[in-house]
Amino acid sequence: MNRLIHRTITEFLRSTYGEDFAQMIRDDRRSMAAPETPVTGFATAGLAFAAERLSKPLPDLYEDLGAWLTRIEPIRRLLRFSGRDFDDFLLRLDELPGRARLVLPVVDVPLLQVDVDDGAIWLTPSRPEIGWQHILVGLLRGMADDYGALCLISVHETAIRVDICDHSFAEGRQFTLYGSPGPGIVP
Structure with a gap:
């Protein structure tokens, strides 16, 4: 599970800030040695290190991660x-x-x-x-x-x-309970 959290954070950093930035965070030992944050009980030190490198407050980076998750x-x-x-x-x-x-x-x-x-x-x-x-x-x-x-x-x-x-400022994204039809599924 810890690997899943790390992979999620890495993918967030890669898709938001680019492969080079994500690789730099992965490669830097300080990102793994930084103090743990209590978000999930898993290592999120990479996010803390990324926030430092971006000169961005850590709460803002957490917020960006939350918004990014909704796009999955x-x-x-x-x-x-x-x-x-x-x-x-x-x-x-x-x-x-x-x-x-x-x-x-x-x-x-x-x-x-x-x-x-x-x-x-x-x-x-x-x-x-x-x-x-x-x-x-x-x-x-x-x-x-x-x-x-x-x-x-x-x-x-x-x-x-x-x-x-x-409540209806803009047109919301489409949503159906059955999702995208797969092979052999007729909506």
């Missing part, structure tokens, strides 16, 4: 299955850790508490780990785009606030 079709489909519109998706995010365990049982995604207050949706992870919090912000940003919603997403201490400004 199986992950996108798993997330889209959670709601018919962005509101429904947000209100059902408390189911996300269970869904994640179906796919990756050893990744300890924190439980999420979902609350509605003053028209805003608040998401509070059970463990206030900055990595998970910002990965979730990136996932939300990517999924808002996927649904075509315009929203403001902000971090308030250990919680995330989502204010939806326009």
Whole structure:
């Protein structure tokens, strides 16, 4: 599993910043010797080293990773299955850790508490780990785009606030339960 996390981080860095940058991070021993971050309990020191090399705050890199994950079709489909519109998706995010365990049982995604207050949706992870919090912000940003919603997403201490400004700001991406038809499958 640790290799899967490392491979995901490497692929994110490669597709976002190029092969040379990803190779530099992989090859530099400091990326493996840096202190561990608590995001998954796995080695994410490579991300910390990449953030340093990019002169980018680590929370921003986590957020970019979360947004990047939504562009991977199986992950996108798993997330889209959670709601018919962005509101429904947000209100059902408390189911996300269970869904994640179906796919990756050893990744300890924190439980999420979902609350509605003053028209805003608040998401509070059970463990206030900055990595998970910002990965979730990136996932939300990517999924808002996927649904075509315009929203403001902000971090308030250990919680995330989502204010939806326009539910149909843009045309959302197509989504069907059955996915792309394979050979012999008629939609």
